[in-house]
Amino acid sequence: MELSSCYKQTDAGMIPEEWEAISIFDLSDRRKELFDDGDWIEAEYLTSSGIRLIQTGNIGEGQFTDKESKKYISEESFKKLGCKALQVGDLLICRLAEPAGRACILPYIGEERIITAVDVTIFRPPSSLADRRYLVNVFSTPRWFQFVNERCGGSTRTRIARGELGKIKIPLPPIPEQRAIAEALGDMDALLGALDRIIAKKCDLKQAAMQQLLTGQTRLPGFHGEWQLKRLGDVADIRSGGTPSTAEALFWDGDVPWCTPTDITALHGYKYLGETSRMITQLGLKASSAEMIPAHSIVMTSRATIGECAINTVPVSTNQGFKNFIPFQTIDVDFLYYLLTTQKHGFISLCGGSTFLEIGKTQLVSYQVRLPASKDEQAAIGKILSDMDAELSALEQRRNKTRDLKQAMMQELLTGRTRLV
Incomplete structure (x- = not known):
């Protein structure tokens, strides 16, 4: 295939001339403190309070997923094992399927001190080289997961070694363009988050309505008599x-x-x-x-x-x-x-x-x-719940279209097909 003079073929794919294809190792300046695995924490060290342990299940595709079941270790264990404390804003890359390579930025989660598991790589690229918001989007693309999957090993549990992870090259625009891309995709994430919160609230309202209306605890106006x-x-x-x-x-x-x-x-x-x-x-x-x-x-x-x-x-x-x-x-x-x-x-x-x-x-x-003995009352209850379902369905369709739009934007922006700067 003949390439346009504005683009070049690289190990990270075809990218604009002024972009570079750079390995994760090079983005971390090949410094272990900027690209290192979490800690090996055996079950005997786990406690119900203390220093929070972030596990692989907390690492979603582009987002941190907090869970009700939280794990901790003691201060004594932290010192004994020589654990590494995380910082808000760290990029966390899960080396374990499924899928291996998924990543998120650690948000503030209300814990004073945090560590992570050995199958999670802590990545702290210097801000002079990379915008972490840009990187977390790169780490959510099909091409990234393909690169990771090609380097995975293990017969029981598929995982990628940190050394192999570090060799992967990614497309890197100049910092101003990284920031512009991150902000555009961040706006889509904010919209998706808002829709998710609305949907969750509507689901809760529907469940409450079902509990009240389908048991007769709440009666609709105009209807009386025992069920x-x-x-x-x-x-x-x-x-x-x-x-x-x-x-x-x-x-x-x-x-x-x-x-x-x-x-x-x-x-x-x-x-x-x-x-x-x-x-x-x-x-x-x-x-x-x-x-x-x-x-x-x-x-x-x-x-x-x-x-x-x-x-x-x-x-x-x-x-x-x-x-x-x-x-x-x-x-x-x-x-x-x-x-x-x-x-x-x-x-x-x-x-x-x-x-x-x-x-x-x-x-x-x-x-x-x-x-209810009255079919009219049954129908009235059914209509209220049906209307709530219709509203939820419309919101879910909007969320799905928004998610599809974000995916299309990622395909354009993260490959340089569409430029913002």
Whole structure:
């Protein structure tokens, strides 16, 4: 390939002429105190308080992930082991999969003293050479992970040696351009963080609303009277599924949607199922115990992952890993959907099976739930929760588009295709 006169081919890829390809070793001026591993801390030294230990699980792709379960060591152990104290602003690169090479900047986390594990490399490039905000974005690109993966070893746990990590060359613009790139991508990170916080708050509000509305603790205006205790068998027609013989080609690739638990988990909590990854024929349907489930019913996983639900917007069949609910006329499908999602623990407690957990139709038919006698009240509750889901879905779509935009910006800015300076 013939390169433009404005670009050059390097070990870090094709970059602008005024950029350089520089190794991590050279960025640290080959000084161990600027590029060193964390400390080997065995379990016997761990305590519940003292000097905080940052572990590999705290290192996310471009961000620090704090967790409830925190590890510490004592001051005595710190001195005995000759540990290295971290500084706010250190670049932490995880040498252990998955994925090896992920990195973050250590933020202020409210701890006086901090150390990190041996599989985390502490990187402190001089500010005269590199902006760490720029570097952490470079360390989140597919090309970086490819370079790291090519140098990984280990049969049990894949990791990259610090020496190999130091040999990797990365594209490095002049400092003013590094800062401009870091600020542009930082603005996107700030927007993503704000969206994540809004989504988390909306999720909490929805959970609180479900707790109040689906138990009758809070009643909507205009609705009165006691709720009824009913068996699920009196709420819906409960049907199972089946699988046509896989040895018979005439049973497959037809026009009948055939749902497996994978189709439900692939929704990632989305409420509606509109298509399935596999289809069967009418012959396959008749030759198996699978049944057609009318649209606007509820399909629910009943094996292994139990209690995952979706409302099917088209008629579907399912395999035997489902119990499906066709609501009776007196039952609002949205209300029943949300009610069922709150019963997972109850369903699991009834499960049998020595190889894997499974809840049977007989158990579900007799399972009791409390619900309003009025379908109008059910529908009103269902609408409130549906509206909250719709708002969450819109926010998640916006977050996903913003994340995609940031990825596109990274591809442009970190390769020099688009210049900010």
